[in-house]
Amino acid sequence: MARRVVVIGGGAAGMSAAAKAKRTDPTLEIVVYERSGYVSYGACGFPYAIKGEIARVEDVVVRTPAQFAKQGIQALIRHEVLEIDPVRQTVRVRDLEDGREFVDHWDELVLTTGGQPTRPPLPGLDLPGVFALRSVEEALAIKAWLAEQRPRTGVIIGGGYIGLEMAEALAAHGVALTLVERLPQVLPSFDPDFATQVADELRRQQVDLRVGQPVQGIVGDERVRGVVVDGETIPAEIVILAAGVRPSAALAQAAGIALGPTGAVAVDDRQRTNLPHVWAAGDVAEALHRVTGKPAWIPLGTTANKQGRVAGENLAGGDARFGGIAGTTVVKVFDLEAAISGLSLARAQAEGFNATAVSATAYSRAHYMPGHQPITVSLVFDQTTRRLLGGQLVGREGVAKRIDTVAAALQAGWTVDEFAELDLSYAPPFAPVWDPLLVAANLARR
Amino acid sequence: MARRVVVIGGGAAGMSAAAKAKRTDPTLEIVVYERSGYVSYGACGFPYAIKGEIARVEDVVVRTPAQFAKQGIQALIRHEVLEIDPVRQTVRVRDLEDGREFVDHWDELVLTTGGQPTRPPLPGLDLPGVFALRSVEEALAIKAWLAEQRPRTGVIIGGGYIGLEMAEALAAHGVALTLVERLPQVLPSFDPDFATQVADELRRQQVDLRVGQPVQGIVGDERVRGVVVDGETIPAEIVILAAGVRPSAALAQAAGIALGPTGAVAVDDRQRTNLPHVWAAGDVAEALHRVTGKPAWIPLGTTANKQGRVAGENLAGGDARFGGIAGTTVVKVFDLEAAISGLSLARAQAEGFNATAVSATAYSRAHYMPGHQPITVSLVFDQTTRRLLGGQLVGREGVAKRIDTVAAALQAGWTVDEFAELDLSYAPPFAPVWDPLLVAANLARR
CATH class of the missing domain: 3.50.50.60 (FAD/NAD(P)-binding domain)
Known part of the structure; x- marks a missing residue:
């Protein structure tokens, strides 16, 4: 059989x-x-x-x-x-x-x-117009709500990947947004200076950002009307619950x-x-x-x-193995790209590494090419062993696939000095002669 | 002193x-x-x-x-x-x-x-309107010639990086171009199927491409008038000598x-x-x-x-070392990006490796995202040791910085199986869930 x-x-x-x-x-x-x-x-x-x-x-x-x-x-x-x-x-x-x-x-x-989705113990979570986002059905329901109810105001609960992506999605429908994050920063897996750049982009896109503020409840009647944050009721005709999974x-x-x-x-x-x-x-x-x-x-x-x-x-009788993860993630937040692989500085220190970080800003293309954009790179490494522990990038182009080089370095177990020896691609439309990754690595080298 | x-x-x-x-x-x-x-x-x-x-x-x-x-x-x-x-x-x-x-x-x-620049022993190399491209002065002279003489026809001698980039540059000035390459393909450091994609792009951009055809001479009087190729005189009011360095x-x-x-x-x-x-x-x-x-x-x-x-x-008394090169190069050819790191299959075989290649085409972004473009990836590896020896990519976006991951893998000395374990970044605007690099690596794994 x-x-x-x-x-x-x-x-x-x-x-x-x-x-x-x-x-x-x-x-x-x-x-x-x-x-x-x-x-x-x-x-x-x-x-x-x-x-x-x-x-x-x-x-x-x-x-x-x-x-x-x-x-x-x-x-x-x-x-x-x-x-x-x-x-x-x-x-x-x-x-x-x-x-x-x-x-x-x-x-x-x-x-x-x-x-x-994590469901915090909040009153009002089941009101019509409050959505989480895991299934096709939920996505369809949000789309239908937007089309039929045409909400003018919205609150996103949670500043992780899904919350940030949903901010961009709802803003495209003309929803005036508030994003509430109980922690002191959005994107908690990133170090604060990177989270700040993302927060700045949200504000530039007219998102009312409230960090360090837990949600106290959701209010409404036959449908959602608002979210209570820090004693204040923020009007919301749609609420997205993105407070983690x-x-x-x-x-x-x-x-x-x-x-x-x-x-x-x-x-x-x-x-x-x-x-x-x-x-x-x-x-x-x-x-x-x-x-x-x-x-x-x-x-x-x-x-x-x-x-x-x-x-x-x-x-089925084969012999495959999963090589593990480096924690590589990238998120698009309106016109900004933010990426991480490995550990942030805070996480590396919490893990017991003798960690420090270097940070540099350099361009996505040659400085004389039109359209070049600054990219900020942070490299986290152990000061004792000099081992690379993580990298973070933020910028308006060329971020997502640059983090993959960090992921490769982490898999290889390199020191920052070995990382600095990389022969990365260069042509004026795609990178400066010193790629932002190498600019950061050279700082770590000193 | x-x-x-x-x-x-x-x-x-x-x-x-x-x-x-x-x-x-x-x-x-x-x-x-x-x-x-x-x-x-x-x-x-x-x-x-x-x-x-x-x-x-x-x-x-x-x-x-x-x-x-x-x-x-x-x-x-x-x-x-x-x-x-x-x-x-x-x-x-x-x-x-x-x-x-x-x-x-x-x-x-x-x-x-x-x-x-290599100067082949050709008659007519010194005619006004014939240029090489190494110095600021030469670049200025080409720009002046374009502005003052407004050439309607041009020939580029050589299908390497500079020849291809100059094709894009001159085409932008409305010059009807012929590109002549004595070898059977453009971009000789790439394998033929990649060179073919680049050749197709040149033809799509109205460049008359002649491969496998050596230049026999350059003709003119007080200025360049044409280039003799295969017995035929191709009209040229500007000639770029890009036959190697x-x-x-x-x-x-x-x-x-x-x-x-x-x-x-x-x-x-x-x-x-x-x-x-x-x-x-x-x-x-x-x-x-x-x-x-x-x-x-x-x-x-x-x-x-x-x-x-x-x-x-x-x-100055320091102790630095240069870690070597992986041969990473990228070139933009009109709307196409082509990149290589390490050895092509032909080169790997010539070097004595028991080399083979796998090739895959996958998208630059999630298949459901607008603007996704096919990327062709080839990975060259040794069948005996399974060591990765090189990679080539071609596509309309997302090529240049993806090759850096191949460069890192070559520096690490990985097998294709180790390469396939990479934790590469994923988000729908930037990559499909299986990045084109991993699609190719999975083929090599079988």
Whole structure:
């Protein structure tokens, strides 16, 4: 009899695992249970679909259940897994359309339940016009609200990646925005001087930015009317809750699958959990951080795709390993790009490194070329070992792919001196003769 | 008495050496002899100045002799060094303004005489309207010719970087262009399929491209009228000679300074030549190629700046080393970007590697984002050791700085499998969830 694989969650990690498993061993019987109405979508595209840069929200869907069926993968939408029995190797599933429950057997189980928005204990969270942003359905609901209600005012709760991207998206609809972040800065994974540049851009774009101010409540009647911050009610005809995400690990935990120190499912570099034949990947799982050497939880689409593939290959009898993460992330905030890889200075010091940072500003192109833009680069390194620990970049062009060079250096485990020896590309339309990365590295060298 | 440093050639390498030497040891007496009328210019900017993207050719000059004088560096323009006496430690110099010759003494000598255009033995090379492109004066002369003669037809001899950039520059002035390359492809350092994409772009831009066709002569009367190719006279009211460059090493060679296998001055990683107290840097010197482990001659502004700095620091008593090159280069050809780092497949095979290549085309941004462009990536690797040997990219955006990740991987000495583990940045406006580099790397992995 064919071995049966059950995948819980049809996002990027789950569908990558399913597809890779089927390619590796075509005899496998694979079923994916997905609670929402869509599988295989890139949630990272939602802000651009809401903004209107992408015509339809559904365009972010990579493949439909019908397309997976042609590959021999059964993807069942609107099916929620309620319970995992690791001894009997079964799951209990509810069909959300008719409420019917059934039990399915698995030989291999893949946990790709993803993450979910943090819901702070606030009154008014359930008012119409208050949205989070994880599913296609939520993205569609925001788009419909914008089209039908035409909100003139809005509040975004949270200054992380999603909050910042949603600021750009809502501003494009003419919504007068307030962004509230309880921490003293936006983008808490960045050092303060970088967060300040992002904050400046938000203000330049007419976003009323309130940092260091927790939200006290959301008010309204038949729909949202405002958000209470520091005793003041800020008018809001739309509210986006983007106050962080956490791993959707309750199902796993209830089944005795071990979580790691971050609260996500602990996995090894094969994506194995503590239970035999149970794998985890994507936003529900941890990943080894190459710089700290410790498990980290940095939920990102790239990691989800890679881990999913590794889980899929291994459960099908292959031998793949996931090389870990460097914590590379980039975000577009209106006309600004901000990127990080590795550790910020604050984080590096908190991790016990003898860390310091150098910072330089240089141009994205040769100084005599039209359109050149300043890029600020910070390199964090250990003063004892001189090892590079992280890098941050901010600027109006040429930031996103420059951070990849930092990611490579972190993977290589270089010192800042080795980093300074890089033979980076140069031509006047693309870089100055001393690339901003090297200008910073030369400062560290002294 | 203060130690005296003589620098021969005031380009990027020479002025970097002078400036770094003075910063390292302010007691040094430093004089730079430069044959042309300008020091410290970025020749790479000339095509953009001629095109008109940069207002004035002189804008590519970083610093003037007067600015260097304030730093305590004497930069003498229109001074040609005729001879080096390594025993007496002198140079014989001619002041090109008044023809006067004199002898100067040095304690440390820096050879930064750069490179010069290859001049094939062609009739008609000296006709008015025929230009090469190394000095500010030549760039000014081309700009004046375009303004005053308004040529309607032009021929570019040579399909390397300068030839391609000059095609874009002249086309912007409405010159109907023919580009002639004697080799079977443009950009000979790239593999043929990449060169073909560049050739297609040239043709799309109405450039009449003739590859595999040597130039037989240049014809004209009081000015250039045409270029003879394959028995046919192609009309040309302007001709750009861009048939390669070679190191300007004659002065060094005459003084007994050893050249390497490439014909450029042999140096160690401290920029020392075979003679004591004689240093060389920039386009006149070789550099260690990190992939082959052999000396290479790939004249580029970045290398010149870095080597100049190393020479300057060391002659002043410091201890700097130049880490070598990966052969990273990028060129903009009209709306196309082409980049390489390391070895092409042909070159890798010629070097004796058991080399193969994988090639993939993927988008510059998420597939659902407007403006995404295909990028073709080729990765060359050794099938025995799996070591990455080189990478090439071509596309309409996002190419230039992506090649830097390949350069980093080459410096790290990674296998393609290690390269595939990179944690590259992802956000829909900047990259798909699988970056084109990783799509190619995954192919190599199989």
